[in-house]
Amino acid sequence: MALTLEAEQRLADAGLIEFFEANEPAWLGTAKQTKAFVAGNFPPGSLIRRDDVAKALYPLVEVNELLRDQLSADKLRGKFWIRFFVDLIIDRTWERLDEEDEQAAG
Structure with a gap:
């Protein structure tokens, strides 16, 4: 699911956006690895x-000790x-994942 305004507001009120930003490189790395895993296991060209x-x-975020x-x-x-935090990670990193994938492929 996409990050909704309501979810973003709740995350902000709970301090979880600040938490994400403080640890953004780790979340970006996890998202990159996850996307690469998905791409490597989906049918070619998907x-x-x-x-x-x-x-x-x-499931990776669910067991992450820092977040827990x-x-x-x-x-x-x-x-x-x-769920909200996963949506935040995807929302805040997706365009950079695509750019990095395109650079690596190009």
């Missing part, structure tokens, strides 16, 4: 969509926080 990557990224510690410290217990 269009890789945001939701394809998000689906594969979710942050959610615990802020007493954010709902599973929707992880």
Whole structure:
């Protein structure tokens, strides 16, 4: 799913956008690796969509200790926080993933 305004506002209010920005290189790297994994396992020539990557990224984010510690410290217990955070990662890194893929291919 795409990042909605409501989700972005909730993430901002909870301090999770600041948390993302403070750790952005790590999230970018995780998103790049996930997209490469998806691309390598989809049929050749398949269009890789945001939701394809998000689906594969979710279990990685779900067990990420930095995020788990942050959610615990802020007493954010709902599973929707992880979904919102995955959507944030995809939203904030997607264009750079495409650019880097195009540069590597070109």
